[in-house]
Amino acid sequence: MAARVVAVLEAPPGAGKTTRVPLALMHEPWLAGTKVVMLEPRRLAARAAASYMASILGEEVGQTVGYRVRGESRISKRTRIEVVTEGVLARMLSSDAALEDIGLVIFDEFHERSLHADLGLALVLEAQRHLRDELRVLVMSATLDGVAVSALLADDGGPAPVLRSEGRMFPIETHYRAPRRDERIEATTARVIREALDATEDDVLVFLPGAGEQRRVAERLTGDTMSGVRVHTLHGGMPLAEQDAALAPARVGTRKVVLSTSVAETSLTVAGVRVVIDCGLSRVPRYDASAGLTRLHTVRVSRASADQRRGRAGRTAPGVSYRLWDQHEDHTLLPSTRPEIVDADLSSLALELADAGISDPTTLRWLDVPRAGPFSQARGLLAQLGALDDTGRITPHGRRMAALPLQPRLAHLAIVAAERGALPLGAAIAALLEERDIVRYDGLPPQSDMRLRTELLRRDGAASAAGVAVDRDGVRRVRQTADDLARRTAGGGSNVVRSSGSWDDADTGSLLALAYPDRVAQRRSGAEPRYLLRNGSGAVLAKHDALYDAPYLAIADLEGTSPEARIVRAAPITLEELREDFGDQFERVQLVEWDERTKTVRARKRTMLGAMVIDEVVWSDAEPSALLQAVLDAIRAQLARSGVEALPLSQAASRLRERMAFVRAHDESWPDVSVAALSASLEDWAGPYLDGVRTWAQLASVDWHEALQSLMPWPQRSALERLAPTHIDVPSGSRIALDYSDPMAPVLAVKLQEVFGWSTTPMVMDGRVSLTLQLLSPAQRPVQVTRDLAGFWRSSYFEVRKELRGRYPRHPWPEDPLTAEATRRAKPRGT
Incomplete structure (x- = not known):
């Protein structure tokens, strides 16, 4: 990179991109006096990469090589290489837009296309273009469209050079094991793990979509097959010691099975692994703009991800890969993972751009430009949270939000909680929502009440509710996160959460509503615990939930889709608290509408908070109009x-x-x-x-x-x-009503005997439209339909006469109807 300030490096898994490239570049002359910052998409990978590079140098982490992730930092004045998670870079740019002490920014595993990676690259390229033309940028990946990224990084020298390394990949034997009919993926996975343990002598890495699947698979791994085998789980929310145990070599004489989420897909080497089992599923966040919610979706992995996972088996020796699908399904996999920026909530991106003074994302360089609709919605939320002013510029409150390692909603909660003297509780709520749930239930339905969780945290995990089990490590982790958030929000030493301000679990609902003002909800009428959200969406509580009778809720988490999602985490809030915090947003509406149930007009005066009706009275003097x-x-x-x-x-x-x-x-x-x-x-x-x-x-x-x-x-x-008379006089003297139901053929229905003597069809519309004559029998049944009366008399009449004269002998049936006298009466009896 001595000649160019931008470059792309493509190399397969195990080629040494993550740990060798930074060390190789560290002593380049053009890096003199500056340092290298490398972005990793996950905290676990950032720690592991820094630790491995430090071990190569024979040093402790924090000396030449260090890392910074949310809530944890291991760097010093000596540090030349910083491995950071992608959210950290945005805060670095916020404090120093030119990145003056940084000579090279490396984007590792860029193919994962996380939202923060796309944003970080866009901001770094902007800084390079306007502030630091000597700042170097290197994008690295194992599976990447290098040509597209090269074009994106283009500078005055043209597209960025693309460097490709074949690396070293040992042979991998691949087997396909599709689930049996009606077999859950956990059962298939456990079965194939036993098969792999019997067939090989190596450790096994298993890819599963989430913690729930990890737990259920682990529960199935019992019996003789598992003798001498230790089962580990691996995901980003685990304690560091457990992560290290999963990554470390198995003890002599034992083997290990590591049940991992996608965190082990890239950048990590799980020591001893020669066998990979891939269930073919991944859990990804998808933002539902209509509901304002980010939901986790379980999806098929892309072909690129499947190849990455398979590659973990051949990093250090020949390996074996088991894919839990049919081989012919390979061609149905998407080529690559959808970029997060396409599906994500863009509020964090919008806040970081606003903090950088950018309101229009199209002025930056992106592989995928943020979509206009979701971006506008994100800015609308920021305005509602007070992060943007009426002109769309970031406010001082918004800058404080951007400085916190939290999504905007929770950053707003923490700051306002501090202003209200409730920082301990506010930081605890934010940490509880950022981390995995600390509550476990022993066979009982999960409870949604966030106050249960804040109480557990305040009591250091001491459970009080029957059937509730507490994740002690989770409590410790949330405590650490809450302490860190409190220090960042208000300053101070250790244990700020315990000592700064008040902690009243009853305030949980009002603080939650600050973060989720659009998810304040009102209980609907009826026996079922159904709720109407302020944004117009519907939600329902699980049966037997403790919040069953709460008239109002502040909802943090929902699962499922319309028309009614399930409430996962929430807290009650009172109407008085709503008036105090959102009183200026209450709308007084005079409403006149038709009530379809009672079939009457109803005139009412309503007080509304979004879609929720707070109160309603009869409007007795509504305008007649x-x-x-x-x-x-x-x-x-x-x-x-x-x-x-x-x-x-x-x-x-x-x-x-x-x-x-x-x-x-x-x-x-x-x-x-x-x-x-x-x-x-x-x-x-x-x-x-x-x-x-x-x-x-x-x-x-x-x-x-x-x-x-x-x-x-x-x-x-x-x-x-x-033109259209209601009746017409007929020869018998009767006045017969006309039927205009068919506008193209008005009808005169009249007894045949009453029109004797009419030689032509009568007409209306000033003689322009002939009537359709429906000639009736004496019993008022049609015997002929015609618009040509003269033709009827000449032909069809005689057939009718022959058929009916015997049936109706008291009625005249003359041989010459044109000269016969029309009548509406029958002959007297006996004549």
Whole structure:
């Protein structure tokens, strides 16, 4: 890197990227007086890499090589190589945007594409471009699109050079062991572990998605096969001593099985391992923007991750890999893991950019630019937390939040808790939510109450609830994190959590609400413990949860998806606390709406907090126009669902609309009385007739006939009687109603004997439209339908006459219907 300030290094697992490259570059002339900072995606890998490099130099960690991770630092004035987790770099940039004492920044395992790695690289490239053109950047990975990264790092010398090393990989024998039918992955994994222990003499590394699967697999590993075998678990939240035990060689005469999450996928060497078992699953966070929640999803690993895992078996000697899926499924794996920036909550990224004075992320260089919608939502949350002002710039409060190693919600909680004199409790809550749950349950459903957890922490893990088991190491870990957060938030020596400010478990709910104002929830009516969140989402408590009757909750964790997620961790909050903290956000709403259940207009005054109704009273003096609008909305809704038939129209009003529709079908200058048109103009034609209507039943008394007539000017009203008469006189003297239900074919239904003498079909619409004659038998049943009466008399009439004269002998059936007298009566009996 002497000639260029940017470079990309591709090398397979085990090639020595993580531990050899920093040491090899440390003494380069261009690094004189500066140091190397290497970013690792995980705390466990950062500690392990620093420890291994220090051991190569024959030193303790913290001398030439040190590390900084959240809550822990091992560096000194002598340190030339700092291994840090990616969140640490952002804070380094915040305190020194030019990174003056750093000569080289290395991004290790960049293929994992963590959110902090993408952000860190974007900010370092920005610093290099504007402040330190001599600052060198090296991106390293085992599986990476080097061309794309090379283009991203391009400077005046063109794309960054890509260095490739084949490394040294020992042969790996691969076996496929798909789960049996109806077999859970834990059972398959335990079965294949026993198979591997029988077939080999080496230690075994097993990849599982999470701690729950690790625990269930460990429970299955009992019996003779496991004699002399020690089972370890490995994940990022474990105590350091247990992590070291999992990574260290097995004791002489014993073997080990390490059940690991994806933390062992890169950068770590688990001593003694020659066998890798990969269940093919990984647990990744995915942000649900609609609910404002980050949920863990169990997904298939990518092909790149599967190859990384397989490669752990051949780092130091020939190895064996077991994949717990069918071989033909290999081609269905995605080529690479989705970048976290695509699926993540962007509030931390937005805060760190704001702290750097950047409001528009598109001004930086990214492999994947943050999506506009989630980024805007993240800035909206920051504004709600007081981190951004009305102009979108970071506030002093926001800068304090950015300085803490916490996500923005919890940083806000800790700072405000300190301002209220409740820092011990605030730091404890933040630590409890950052770390794994300290509560275990012996066969009982888990309880959601965060106060149980704060009480356990305050009592140093002494349990009081029946059936509750406490993770002692978890308590210790959370205590350490809480102490560190308290010191960072307010300063002070050790045990700040125990001595600075008050700790009242009853305040847990109000402090949680500061971090999760959008997840304040109100109990719905009914027997089930169902809740409505302020953001409009639904949630439900598990049966028998202790918070069953809480009228209001502040919710920290939810599991599952819509319509109702399960509440995992929450605390009760009182209405008085809500008014105190969010009183300026309460909205007074005057609401007039149609109640579909009672079929009436309801006018109310509500106090709202988001989607939650805090209180409600009758609004007795609501504006008549608002009441009318609610009725109109109800009518429109019914029209959309059921058409005109939904309205309580009189028979005369229905027939008037049909006549108007008939004329409109033949002359578009007439009013449109279709459902869509009536709905669109409802206020104009029906509104004046709805004065005082407040219930659906009252609509029956509305003069709908007159309302529909109002759509026609006076000339059309009189013309309607001519163009579409309601009745027509027939030769018998009867006056028969016309049916206009089919606007293209109006119908006259009349007894055949009443139209004797009519030689042609009668017409309407000023002689432009023939009526459809529905000729009826004496029993009022249709015997012929025709629009050609003359043709009927000439032909079909004689067939009808022949068929019916015997059935209806008292009715005339003349041979010449054109000269016969029309009649509506039968002959007298006996004639």
